[in-house]
Amino acid sequence: MxxxxxxxxxxxxxxxxxxxxxxxxxxxxxxxxxxxxxxxxxxxxxxxxxxxxxxxxxxxxxxxxxxxxxxxxxxxxxxxxxxxxxxxxxxxxxxxxxxxxxxxxxxxGGHFVWTRGLGGPICLIAGGTGITPLMAMLRHRERSPGGIPALLLYSARSLADVVYREELDATARRDNDFRLIYALTRQQPDHWTGHRGRIDKTLLADHCFPPAQNPMFYICGPTAFVENVSSLLVDLDFNPLSIKTERFGPSGG
Ligand SMILES: Cc1cc2nc3c(=O)[nH]c(=O)nc-3n(C[C@H](O)[C@H](O)[C@H](O)COP(=O)(O)OP(=O)(O)OC[C@H]3O[C@@H](n4cnc5c(N)ncnc54)[C@H](O)[C@@H]3O)c2cc1C
Incomplete structure (x- = not known):
């Protein structure tokens, strides 16, 4: 040339x-x-x-x-x-x-990717349809040998808005290495004992694998959701380099 x-x-x-x-x-x-x-x-x-x-x-x-x-x-x-x-x-x-x-x-896309070779633990945090790429990760994890420790924190407006709910609940029932937490922001069923409202600092501190275990974070959802959760994790002393994000759109969801 x-x-x-x-x-x-x-x-x-x-x-x-x-x-x-x-x-x-x-x-x-x-x-x-x-x-x-x-x-x-x-x-x-x-x-x-x-x-x-x-x-x-x-x-x-x-x-x-x-x-x-x-x-x-x-x-x-x-x-x-x-x-x-x-x-x-x-x-x-x-x-x-x-x-x-x-x-x-x-x-x-090559940044927001998890494969079994990267190991765990993994904290997957979804806002609304931000569950989609995280579901690909969970489905891939399901087919991987050995239980890679994983948490899914999933924020939805109501239980009826939870996508893939049957599949997620079934995985949580049979897999001791997988923890599933729903945060319902707008409407909760009677006698709901889970989290009400948006994902907050306490919820993250209570359920994410501790910083000493070097968890990898994958956060996906509306732009405002992703930015809010990422900054809460940094406040909680998680390594910013271990936080990967994907923004779906402008709405605050
Ligand atoms: C990397 C990436 C992956 C994505 N994956 C998915 C996915 O798996 N599933 C999915 O449903 N969407 C996903 N999206 C969002 C998707 O690309 C579109 O933006 C969305 O479907 C809206 O497109 P539209 O043409 O219907 O609306 P548009 O005509 O683009 O927008 C109409 C109005 O809605 C607002 N708007 C645009 N996008 C959104 C949004 N995401 N949420 C709320 N308001 C919005 C706009 O500001 C505008 O006011 C992804 C986006 C990116 C960047």
Whole structure:
């Protein structure tokens, strides 16, 4: 290459088409899309894909969605929450049908990733649909030999808004190395003995593995949620370098 030649273009991830194999209703506002990509070289838990919709007049909209399935799964699962005035999420929830093609590219992202080789303990902290990439990590952990100690702190508006609740509760019942804590911010069932309100410093101090055990943190959810929980952890003397974050959007959720 001479000094005047342009550097090589970055290796762009190509767009491809997946077929929708199933649409699963998770809650009143959330559905999972189970996709069969034409070609898939695999992903690491925590990565996401970009979805691209193209209107008849050529207008295109792209959004990112975390992968909820484990790398061991044959099909790719995305879990999408409705943003009422949104451009893309209402289409994915209301219009997309089994058998439809869906344009996407991925996997994308290398920072917010956990694989069994990284070991534990791991503290996963989700706000709303921020559970999605953490679910990929938990599903991958489930298929890993030996119990890697894990905590999931999951903040949802109500129990009815908890995505993957049956699967999470079942894992918590059978796996002594997995602790599951729900924080219900808006509505709690009668006789609810769990946490009421947002995730706070006391809840984190009571349930996270202690700093001496060097836990790895993965926090995902609305921007304000992620920033708040991260700064509480730093206040609690956890190593900032052990805290990885993924922000889904602008809302305070
Ligand atoms: C790395 C990454 C991974 C993501 N993974 C997921 C996922 O697994 N599941 C999922 O449901 N979403 C996920 N998101 C969010 C997703 O990309 C879209 O932003 C979301 O679906 C809204 O898109 P929309 O076109 O429906 O709304 P838009 O048309 O983009 O926005 C409409 C209105 O809603 C507000 N808004 C935009 N995004 C959000 C949001 N996330 N929460 C609340 N308000 C918002 C906008 O400010 C605007 O006022 C992820 C985002 C990123 C960056």
């Amino acid at each position: 001479t000094a005047t030649e342009a550097p090589p273009a970055p290796n762009k991830i190509a767009w491809q088409v997946a077929q929708v194999e199933a649409v699963v209703t998770e809650t009143s506002r959330v559905k999972s899309l189970v996709l069969q990509p034409a070609h898939w070289a695999g992903h690491r838990p925590g990565q996401h894909v970009d979805i691209r919709l193209t209107a008849d007049d050529g207008y295109q909209a792209e959004r990112s969605y975390s992968i909820a399935s484990a790398p061991e799964d044959k099909l790719l699962t995305l879990t999408v929450e409705r943003v009422d005035d949104g451009e893309v999420s209402p289409y994915l929830l209301d219009e997309l049908r089994v058998g439809d093609p869906l344009e996407f590219r991925g996997p994308i």
